[in-house]
Amino acid sequence: MAYYTYTHSALHLRIPSSLSLSNPNIHLPSTRISFQPLRFKGLNAKPNNRFICKAVKSSMAASSQVEIFEKEELAVSLAKYTADLSNKFTHQRGAFTVCLSGGSLINYLRKLLEPPHVDSIEWAKWHVFWVDERVVPKDHQDSNYKLAFDGFLSKVPIPPGNVYAINDTLSAEGAADDYETRVKHLVNSNVIASSSTSGFPKFDLMLLGMGPDGHVASLFPGHPLVQENKKWVASITDSPKPPPERITFTFPVINSSAYIALFVTGTGKADAVHSALRGSGTADKLPAALVSPEGELKWFLDKGAASKL
Numbered sequence: 001m002a003y004y005t006y007t008h009s010a011l012h013l014r015i016p017s018s019l020s021l022s023n024p025n026i027h028l029p030s031t032r033i034s035f036q037p038l039r040f041k042g043l044n045a046k047p048n049n050r051f052i053c054k055a056v057k058s059s060m061a062a063s064s065q066v067e068i069f070e071k072e073e074l075a076v077s078l079a080k081y082t083a084d085l086s087n088k089f090t091h092q093r094g095a096f097t098v099c100l101s102g103g104s105l106i107n108y109l110r111k112l113l114e115p116p117h118v119d120s121i122e123w124a125k126w127h128v129f130w131v132d133e134r135v136v137p138k139d140h141q142d143s144n145y146k147l148a149f150d151g152f153l154s155k156v157p158i159p160p161g162n163v164y165a166i167n168d169t170l171s172a173e174g175a176a177d178d179y180e181t182r183v184k185h186l187v188n189s190n191v192i193a194s195s196s197t198s199g200f201p202k203f204d205l206m207l208l209g210m211g212p213d214g215h216v217a218s219l220f221p222g223h224p225l226v227q228e229n230k231k232w233v234a235s236i237t238d239s240p241k242p243p244p245e246r247i248t249f250t251f252p253v254i255n256s257s258a259y260i261a262l263f264v265t266g267t268g269k270a271d272a273v274h275s276a277l278r279g280s281g282t283a284d285k286l287p288a289a290l291v292s293p294e295g296e297l298k299w300f301l302d303k304g305a306a307s308k309l
């Protein structure tokens with residue numbers, strides 16, 4: 001497939017040429033990264049130039065990157081990204097701590113179940129957490145654990161003791177407290193790293209989805225939990241998206257991560273993607289716009305999700 005590569009200062013965007021040709025007025029995202037909007041059309045573009053984006057320094061994320069993919073390539077690229085980080089962290093620290101979201105993300109992890117990744121990944125060193133979870137039994141159809149187990153975890157040899165599901169016998173508040181306590185033990189035993197900057201746990205990789213309203217994890221637009229800055233794990237009993245009872249990592253934890261992949265597909269999310277990447281002002285920022293890790297943030301978009309950029 002042909003790509004055009006657009007370069008401005010430290011930000012590079014790789015766009016399938018079909019997309020850029022059919023929509024020549026796309027602008028670079030400018031909000032959270034210190035850039036003014038630029039027209040792709042006016043930039044020097046070369047087909048088939050592989051894209052690399054590095055070191056977009058700002059007061060927020062150390063590095064941000066946006067990539068737009070054809071549908072099938074999305075799963076391929078997400079798998080390679082995850083496998084590369086697994087390799088890096090298992091070698092560096094003997095463990096790889098990954099936080100999963102629910103929703104559409106899980107299906108896009110399917111390429112990790114195929115060669116070469118399925119054979120090369122050191123699954124025994126994976127430690128799996130949930131960015132957010134619905135407070136329902138683990139075999140309930142709304143359970144993010146069940147979704148991940150059925151579609152992914154049951155097919156790879158991660159030790160069951162390294163899969164940290166919530167205690168589904170507790171109330172939402174109890175489950176959040178319990179999850180936070182378990183994460184604290186794992187930080188104390190160095191399974192999970194700790195951020196020397198924030199003091200919050202520093203997960204190696206968070207795989208975040210985003211809802212059409214711009215929510216990430218179970219942090220919804222306008223909800224007071226978005227502002228939570230002390231708890232590691234919080235409960236919510238009035239989630240606007242059912243089911244109402246959930247637990248979620250808070251923003252200080254999310255934003256202490258080493259790597260975050262923000263994975264968004266479909267035209268139904270295009271407005272929220274546009275607002276998160278191009279919106280201005282701080283008061284009405286969508287939760288997705290507040291994702292800004294200490295480490296690197298990469299947006300994985302399909303053409304539909306990117307269609308309003």
Ligand SMILES: O=C1O[C@H](COP(=O)(O)O)[C@@H](O)[C@H](O)[C@H]1O
Nearest residue numbers: 101102103104105209210211217
């Ligand atoms: O309720 C949730 O929704 C979001 C987004 O899900 P998607 O199906 O629109 O991708 C998900 O990231 C979150 O983990 C989940 O609890």
